[in-house]
Amino acid sequence: MTALQVVRTVEGLREALAPARRDGRVVGLVPTMGFLHAGHLSLIEAARERSDVVVMSLFVNPTQFGEGEDLDSYPRDEDRDVTLAAEAGADIVFAPSAEEVYPAGFSTHVEVEGLTDVLCGDPSRRGASHFRGVTTVVAKLLNMADPDLVFFGQKDAQQAIVIRRMARDLDFRAEVVVMPTVRERDGLALSSRNAYLDASERERATAISRALETARSSTASGVDGALDAARAILADAGIEPEYLEARYADDLASARSFNGRPVLVAVAARVGRARLIDNVVINPEQDTTDTRLFRDKVAHRTPADN
Numbered sequence: 001m002t003a004l005q006v007v008r009t010v011e012g013l014r015e016a017l018a019p020a021r022r023d024g025r026v027v028g029l030v031p032t033m034g035f036l037h038a039g040h041l042s043l044i045e046a047a048r049e050r051s052d053v054v055v056m057s058l059f060v061n062p063t064q065f066g067e068g069e070d071l072d073s074y075p076r077d078e079d080r081d082v083t084l085a086a087e088a089g090a091d092i093v094f095a096p097s098a099e100e101v102y103p104a105g106f107s108t109h110v111e112v113e114g115l116t117d118v119l120c121g122d123p124s125r126r127g128a129s130h131f132r133g134v135t136t137v138v139a140k141l142l143n144m145a146d147p148d149l150v151f152f153g154q155k156d157a158q159q160a161i162v163i164r165r166m167a168r169d170l171d172f173r174a175e176v177v178v179m180p181t182v183r184e185r186d187g188l189a190l191s192s193r194n195a196y197l198d199a200s201e202r203e204r205a206t207a208i209s210r211a212l213e214t215a216r217s218s219t220a221s222g223v224d225g226a227l228d229a230a231r232a233i234l235a236d237a238g239i240e241p242e243y244l245e246a247r248y249a250d251d252l253a254s255a256r257s258f259n260g261r262p263v264l265v266a267v268a269a270r271v272g273r274a275r276l277i278d279n280v281v282i283n284p285e286q287d288t289t290d291t292r293l294f295r296d297k298v299a300h301r302t303p304a305d306n
């Protein structure tokens, strides 16, 4: 493919992909809500490496936002996103309208049970309906683009786990690839919502990744000890987390020790008006399991104005 194409309809997307499909080329899909940063770009670059045709979807999905969340104020800049996506190696940006994705009378949803009512899905937090919105739109995107590969970030660990389960349970043929979290040099995980932080909030927000690293280095104190040590770092920065929990990375059951299966230590916290999430996976068998999922990396490229 040559110049990047922006398409806005499912029909247009299928037409654009038809030649690749006919020739049996590998299609990679990177779903995003836009306002791209180096985390998104790392997914596009990974897709570029492994696919012949790279599609990035750009859709701020209304059904995954709850009442009172930031749907209306969510940062958007399509022109900039298209430029950055092209530079990172995307061939097609699929940027549908809400009406294209959810036509009048839309009434079908995809729900993954069990994994979606803890952490962010806890009824007192975003609730399972958040993940219902995510899985429904991702299922639709997989049907629209029918990719061979679909790329997600470890930054949204629960989302990646839920989507892996959905893809397996519903026999989607796409391979779900999860890429490491991209961080600023001071540890802050890149997020479109970091745009909400002023300078002092941005500084305080670094406590989130420091807390997670503290948990990682405190495993000798057991789960409760490690979480207490992490909580102390957050408290020092005046951050009261919405949650800070240790759960087994495969089924999200509450973790009782670090001695067995890989443990996801996940945090959500409000800093100013930004609700930020981050996580680390503590893997007792680092050498023998798939560490691709679990290794974070520092941004090698951050768009200047992000």
Ligand code: AMP
Residues within 6 Å of the ligand: 031, 032, 033, 034, 038, 039, 040, 042, 043, 151, 152, 153, 154, 155, 156, 179, 180, 181, 182, 183, 189, 190, 191, 192
């Ligand atoms: P979003 O636009 O926030 O829906 O994110 C789109 C994709 O980018 C999701 O798969 C996210 O997990 C991934 N992503 C977001 N932030 C990062 C990050 N800092 N590092 C790696 N992937 C990320």
